[in-house]
Amino acid sequence: MAKVAHDRGHDVVLWGTWLDDPMLDPVERGEEHPRLRLRLPGLRLARAGDLARALEGAELVVCGVNSDGIVEVLRRAAPSLPDVPIVSVTKGLLEGSAKRAERIDLVVGETLGRDPRFVHAAGPAKAMEVARGVLTWMCFAGRDAESAKAALGGGHLLVSTTDDIAGAELCSALKNAYATGLGMWDGFVGAEAHNARAACFAQAIAEMRALVVAAGGRADTVHGPAGVGDLHVTAAAGRNRAFGERIGRGEPAVEVARDMGAKGQLTEGYAAIASAHRFARERGVADLPLLGAIHAVVWAGADVGATLRDLRFG
């Protein structure tokens, strides 16, 4: 997103947390960013200790910290944070003060003690492809979505806007869980079961819709890039899918998690399944057979064959 903002003509400061020096060091030397494998000329770089200076005079903040770190980073940023929109690409659910799974914008708001002017950026948007100019359709959600779109949209980055931040955040949090589940299902039913694969995709959309509506979001958000689009890309390939597929083919979930964890490959889907299931239970959303089955297998040691064989959709 820093590259997009720079390409749009903005003066960009790329700040890294205390974990990001290995990313910034090569960029500072004019070499490629190790993850993006792109040079990023023209960005001003700022290190962890320079947070206040990095935020000085900012007209827009883009926050790409993951869900484990976002509250701590914004707590540290708070004294220097100008009252500007924060475009957040962070995906997940966090525990709020009411001790239940909650949207990130609400938990951040509790931490800052004020409305953080969050714009949640949802939709199928792998960072490397966004940086490399691949056509990407995102959904910006929040009351400042239009101004964020004006700043960042255009060219290869198509942006739709909505005020439905609840729906957009839930879609982003849920799609990792359901993509893992689709991988598990596909691993179980095998390649020559196109009907069953498609049925499960439709079921995932139906369950995401039920959860979004329970969170105060709107169905139409699920049916656009934030839901249908992002689930499509996340389920098609990648680590969430691989994690699920191995379990679906019969490897015990704890062993797959341990193995992928040891290789640094453990996916967002693993934790996302637990938080999605918790969210459903806390909000009293019943009739989610797919999520129930995914959770039973991944987190409760249920037998994958017995669990998925009895799964029924619709």
Place this chain on the structure above:
Amino acid sequence: MAKVAHDRGHDVVLWGTWLDDPMLDPVERGEEHPRLRLRLPGLRLARAGDLARALEGAELVVCGVNSDGIVEVLRRAAPSLPDVPIVSVTKGLLEGSAKRAERIDLVVGETLGRDPRFVHAAGPAKAMEVARGVLTWMCFAGRDAESAKAALGGGHLLVSTTDDIAGAELCSALKNAYATGLGMWDGFVGAEAHNARAACFAQAIAEMRALVVAAGGRADTVHGPAGVGDLHVTAAAGRNRAFGERIGRGEPAVEVARDMGAKGQLTEGYAAIASAHRFARERGVADLPLLGAIHAVVWAGADVGATLRDLRFG
């Protein structure tokens, strides 16, 4: 569907048109059905000339004739057709008496001179997998949908019902066109463009929704197995996708159509693109950039690169 009905305990007559003797001959000898590669014991077989006898006493008719043949077959059947539900798996649009592209159930009704009690069977349901017991989720649409579900649903065949026959038929007709378009798009953008692929899938759903609503159908039909589910399976693999991909990678559409036609591989998607585009034009549905681009390339000789490079979603 004959196998499903037999497995549910019904007394089934499998009738074949004047083109289907090569399918029925081996079945009659107790050998495998050449397409399904399954034995079909217990079915009573009837040949083209025995249509009246095949229909005698029928409590339910399942019609699997393709869209080119369905009107002629039902015209011949009409004198013997009992007033029972007709479960139709035929997908497409036909020209009605008003000389515009129309739903099949309406054109059949014009031909029969009465309401044909159609139940359109939509959803991701490859016939071979249905016959082989792969879990399948279909959407039965029409006022007799519940009785059709009672007769055929159960076991591996999950059936949802709706009275939205307009939405279900349009989804079935449109998904071949859009699946071909998604193949074309994916061929154009290449494998390392997941964002662009997912964006196009979301756009296809949005355009199918606009067309369904214009036909008097409902958005929720698009968001279930009939739309999202069937587009998913049709776009993931198969001949529609292959046809589109070759065009997307730069082969002229007329040559791909000629080549696949010569091999007997030309897909439903080819004609479906023309009829979908005609339907949109006749109903005055504008703002369908994806369908417009697909049609321009496949039917109007537009350059695939120039056309898709300028395509924008949302």
